[in-house]
Amino acid sequence: MTDAPKTPKVDSTLSKGLMILENLVAARTGKGVTELSRELELTKSNTFRLLQTLVTLGYVKHLENKTYAATLKTWQVGRASVENLNLRELAAPEMAYLSEETGETVYLAVLEGLEVIYIDKIDSRKPIQSWNPVGGSAPIHCVGTGKAILAKNYARMRDKLETNLVGFTARTITDIRDYDKEVQTTVEQGYAFDSGEFRDRILSFGAEITLPDGEAIAALGISLPDINLPADGNDRLGHLVRHAADNVSQKLRRL
Missing domain, CATH: 1.10.10.10 (Winged helix-like DNA-binding domain superfamily/Winged helix DNA-binding domain)
Structure with missing residues (x-):
């Protein structure tokens, strides 16, 4: 014994x-x-x-x-403890799941000022695809991953955002009052949608990854050319990325 x-x-x-x-x-x-x-x-x-x-x-x-x-x-x-977490390792199963389900490019991004930095990705398996390198960045207000983080942290980021709504395409939201409405839509539907606001005809869907206190520190995203989007694509891709991001957030709560 x-x-x-x-x-x-x-x-x-x-x-x-x-x-x-x-x-x-x-x-x-x-x-x-x-x-x-x-x-x-x-x-x-x-x-x-x-x-x-x-x-x-x-x-x-x-x-x-x-x-x-x-x-x-x-x-x-x-x-500091959050920054030392291996988010890539934590999010890897969810990224693989999103890649398998969609065949499109999948990103893991973290917040850096008013930008997101892509720290991991899985390339699309389709002949026509979107592309951003690991280590690349994008403005927070016009890509799916950034918009998801922004919507969660909007109360403390709105003032700084107001003077930094730079336009990149005809679809970029550059008026803070319009962005208030966009944030409300993002919150209500549960995921962020970029309708080609950073690059013409490149769409993206994003959902935030949060700490136990509710702060968004990262996001998962799916990016694709508009030609690849099926008829029911918005809700399906949005709900897929929401589910995956929630799973990663739950892992952070258990650490």
């Missing part, structure tokens, strides 16, 4: 400090010592001491109203 595996020892001070930090990260406003100690079932003295340590390390700040809030250092650490 084999011995049962031993439960790892947990440092109580560290675990309590992380409990406080997680609580503050999730809060919309600062919290005081009394409120935190009550919610986390800690003594006030212990809560205060741990808060002072977190302030010294730069993860928490003491506000003028005597409450405490998480700093951007917490976000920076989380962001």
Whole structure:
């Protein structure tokens, strides 16, 4: 008979400090010592001491109203861990699925400012196809992958977008009020559609990949010449890429 595996020892001070930090990260406003100690079932003295340590390390700040809030250092650490994730590996099965189902070019793109960068792709198997290289970029507002990310993060990106709606084809949306409507359509249908807004007669469909907090950091996309689009293509391709992107997002939640 084999011995049962031993439960790892947990440092109580560290675990309590992380409990406080997680609580503050999730809060919309600062919290005081009394409120935190009550919610986390800690003594006030212990809560205060741990808060002072977190302030010294730069993860928490003491506000003028005597409450405490998480700093951007917490976000920076989380962001670094996301950047170290191998998104290509995580998304590979979904990209293969989209390629098999459509035969068209499939992209994995990440957000970089007001552009998307293509970090992986599977080429189309059809004689007439769209093409962008791995490492290439495109404006966020006029390709399927970018529009999907933009729609999810629109509240914080709209102001910057307003002065950067550059036209590339006759179909590019260059008025922010028209783009507001486009974002609403994207949200309602569940996927983004580029009707030839970056390159004439090259269509693309995109759906965002999100972190557990809902921020869109990447997107999957299907790109094809308009001549390849079947009669029922919009809904079919849009729903396929939505399903695939959701699967990748679920993998991120389990990490």
